[in-house]
Amino acid sequence: MWSRLQGRLRPVGCGVEELRRRRREREAELRIARREQQLVSKRLLRDDAPGEAEEGYVIGILGEAEIQQFLHLAKRGTEEKERQRALVRLRRGLQHPETQQTFIWSVLEGSMRTLVGLLTSSQALLQLEAARCLHELSHSEQSAVAEACLPATSYLLTYLSSHSSDFIELCLYTLGNLIVESEAVRRQLLPQGIVPALAACIHSPHLTVLEALGYALSQLLQAKEAPDMIIPSSFAGSSVLGSPLPQHMLRLLQPGPKLTLGLAVEFAWCLHYIICSQVNNTLLITHGALSTLGLLLLDVAGAVLRTEDAGLELVACPVLRCLSNLLTEAAAEAVEEQMQLGDERVMAALFILLQFFLQKQPSLLPEGLWLLNNLTANSPGFCTSLLSLDLIEPLLQLLPVSNVVSALVLTVLCNVAEKGPAYCQHLWPGPLLPSLLGMLALSDTEVVGQSLELLQLLFLYRPEAARAFLQESGLQALGRHEAAAQLQDRVHALQQTALHG
Template sequence: MWRLNKVRHKAGRQNDSLEEFKLRRREHERALRQARRDRQLVSKRLLLNEEDDTASGEQDVVGLLRKLQHSGPEKEVHLRALSKALRDPSAQLTFLKQENSMHLLVGLFTGSNAQCRLQAVRCLHELSHSPHTSVASACLPATPYLLTYLSGQSTKFTELCLYTLGNICPDSEVVKEKLLAQGIIPALANCIENQRHNLAVVEAVGFTLSQLLQTKDASEKVAPMVLASSLPSHLLSVLTPDPDFGLAPAIECAWCLHYLTCSFGDHRELLAQGALSQCSSLLVSLGGAVAEGNKDQGVELLVCPLLRCVGNLLSSCPVEDLGPQAGDVHLVVALCALVQAYLHTQPALARETAWVLNNLTAHSTDFCSALLSRNLVPGLIRLLPFSHGINTMILRILANIAHKKKEFCMLLAQAGLLSALCGTLKMADQEMVTLSLDVLFMMVVSSPQVAEEFVGQGGLSLLEAVQYNSEGDIRRRATYLLKLHSLT
């Protein structure tokens, strides 16, 4: 099993005086990914200049523009100063108000001086990070060149171009349409193919693509173009984290795959490329690592999109192909381990894991059988008192198992489900009570022995109490159960 590493981010400067700055930047980028995981928000990314410190300094934007118009060999110095000045949102607006300012910057960006090109793209990158949405449209004259330069230049230059594109595409529908017309999808596909061994660039491609896939109408306009390109196969090839570089590229590519699976109900193309198989296999590895006590920071940011991919892909996978596609019973073992691992620290993630288990057990008798044969059901039953929606999802999983075979109901009773249902029937949560009655119905009709065991555990008095519930459907379910098998 590969070793988990903490998320590696860009620009690993060696200057010890900048360690605190680097730490703040890493924490900020991690917070952006966390926000995307929790709320599916687009988020801008800023690649800070490795040669600069944190202070941008007060710079006269107008004065710098004048100097750039007239100076010769000092242009690089003035551009460097301008890029620092453009970290100030008010300076960004001042810059754009100046006549021909963007024309001048694009000219330097496309000129023959390599160092001037690098500093000019830094200026564009600072502008792209602006909180003012109007700035994105102002950057449109540079977009054809940003796309062209993805096929060459230095790694640092390519990264800056990618993050600049990723920052501006969600701010404006006009910008997004223009980028699509200019060929951003094939440009990203060529970039990731040519730079597949450069994981910093791969991560940047993933970020830019995920930003595009979250824009308005992306499911109609962006996702079909992505699926028709070579991008999905490249994204899948990056899913396995690099032991030296870390998780970041895999995280970005997994989110792209998640947004693709959300865009369509029919996932046959992704299934044919092995998306379900690869995502499931990686979840098995992650679940095994977490079960062994490895909970390195950042792992949950990869687990989340993988879970969503698997959960969504299951809906399109034929039942007969589920075993080969989703893997063997090790997947349910891994998912149970992940539920337990994140139960207290990341309850939302534990619930998403349970959701995938629900989808698996709803589709496949084999996976239901695996939960029973691996003695995983008692652990699931112990989760029924938990809130955050985890208990309702767990009860749905148990309902799926009970629904598959009468023999499974006997095994569930032996695992202690009846006594657990006696507890959930007393809960104030109406959904839990309703689900409990549905599971109980399947249990008691499966065999007289199970019905007798429920009665022996005080089930009659519980059902009689439930008959006074304020919810009519719950009262009817309880009354019907009392009439079954001479329980009255």
């Protein structure tokens, strides 16, 4: 998952400061690699009326003539009910990709202009059905659809100030689908004030609107130009960080009875994209992001113990990523000030999630281990908690999962070992030696390299560890890697340290 720069052990005379310097270099590479983004996706909001199927609204693929007929009826029908039925039939037809394609081809014939005219109608039911038709189009996988919908986007933006929460929700999901697809749509909406319009929505008392807002905002924040043109202030009044959005997002993410899973998922991903941009993470930390995310971590871990809800990993993943990336930039005093949750509470919560991932979603184990790495890298307090809670054995039990997991587990153990003799005393003697010998039997250079570094730290602080290593055929285990170009110097250095101290 991540690329690393392998540090090289100097022959024999490798001190603790040198090990730390190399580890800092590798951490810099890891931090860059952690700027991953969730794959973009589109949402489809369907709430078909219960009687639609019975009333003959189940429509197959529509041809151009049928599309034009329904639009004509919707525009010129003599009765409002008849006009609404025509739009419902069009909407049901637009659920088919073939109809969507035909609709886009017929744009030159005025189909989109007619639909936009119905969207701006003074009759609420026609307006809503026209918006639903646009929503079906916005979910299309055809890249031309978003730009074909461009004439409607300004109106969708205006309707975010509507009095109807259902209508606002529909407009938000539609805009979110279009924003992620088309740079032209974003280029049009940014100067028109999409960021202030979204910021206004965050005051809504309706959870459905807030969740839709989180989705639309996360789509906007994933744009390739977001770090340069959306998150900082490039358009007057359109900077995400210059708006009230970050503070209100953190407020909404505070654990409590009003925090729903859907809300937490959407806004946690929003924070993730902002943090990954590295535009101004200090501002988020100043607003209390570490404290809020730390409390949310405890809340998610508590929920894991109480319920079998499989959706919890959807919020755990962005929360772990946000904390991990913020910790790489936060000053030590900020971490200490904001994460006054008790080292042991945070550590216990993290291991609850690691066990949950191990059983339900092993692919997320690296996310939790990456946070554990960042917590222990510069904090003796978190290292102490890891030891006082007897979590070394549970950590070692993760080694067989994958090479990526093994490398991260070994990195965390290196964080503990480099804190000095008192910490190494808890690592040795114990189950660590058999585990490390098992890692040396592997061929993965990343895993073996981390094993060599951990052994070097142990030999520096616990000379008896070197003797035990020799008694357990450690030299033979090292000999397997003498021919590996990336490991030769390390292997030689460790052999010399084991034999001569």
